[in-house]
Amino acid sequence: MESGQYLVALLIFSFISTAYPHSVIQIRRENHNSVAYNRIYDGRRVRRDDDMYCESWKFSVETNDAGYWSQIPSRCEGYVKEYMTGDRYRSDLEVIADDSLAFAKTVEVAGNGKDAWVFDIDETLLSNLPYYAAHGFGSETFDENSFNDWVDLAEAPVLPASLRLYGELKQLGFKIFLLTGRTESQRNVTGKNLLYGGYSNWERLILRGSSDTGKPAIVYKSEKRKELEDEGYVIHGSSGDQWSDLLGFAEARRSFKLPNPMYYIA
Ligand SMILES: [Mg+2]
Secondary structure (H helix, E strand, C coil): CCHHHHHHHHHHHHHHHHHCHHHHHHHHHHHHCCCCEEEEECCEEEECCHHHHHHHHHHHHHCCCCCCCCCCCHHHHHHHHHHHHCHHHHHHHHHHHHHHHHHHCCCCCCCCCCEEEEECCECCCECCHHHHHCCHHHCCCCCHHHHHHHHHCCCCCECHHHHHHHHHHHHHCCEEEEEEEEEHHHHHHHHHHHHHHCCCCCCEEEEECHHHCCCCHHHHHHHHHHHHHHCCCEEEEEEECCHHHCCCCCCCCEEEECCCCCCCCC
16 A cells, blocks of 8 residues: 555545544444343443342343243352242232232222132142252252152241231121142142141132143133132132233133242243
8 A cells, every 4th residue: 555545545544533432432342241231221331240140130030031940040049049048029929018008008908708719729829948048049950859748747837918818808798719730639638738838718729620721821720710710710809929820711800929039930
């Protein structure tokens, strides 16, 4: 390149650099900091450290925006542990119980014994936190055998907010149906665990029978709710920690989603 051409090229490059400084800087920043800073809002960099990432991840799984997921992100094990064992989880459950009760009090109970409320059991009435605490809070691959051994102990602790809601709903005149993905072979230990936790006088405990084997939870639970409707029950409310407890067909008039960042059941 002759010296005249070189000078012209240098001038053009200098002009472009001066005219579009932000484009050049932004590209370099994205390239070098794509892990720590991966979004720019109003020109402000948002640092997504583990706590912020995991809080956003939990929001996405609770709203079901995330859809199916099999294990919590490894970077969130500490976050999930802190959430599940700290005051925040209990506080969330109390608020949900309050909101459920506020709705229940607006229902005009007919007095014909057909006003129903459906509860899931695991992570809704009873907590399997002792089991999951020993298995990485959902960061390990689910092992059905060891989980069933835990269920057989019938020692799952009660979730106090749910026990309060359960009692208040009975006082209001609702019939309580317990609809669980547990199997018929677990009926006795499940009943024993519920009574041990303080639950009593449910109308019916519905478990997976042989004809329900292999059905996705959302199908199995919808079919069972439909059977209740066909018997004349009006399902005013439904409480569960999984969207598959609540969605599908024959849905309750109001569904109440409890938090569960440890596992997802489709
Ligand atoms: Mg559950």
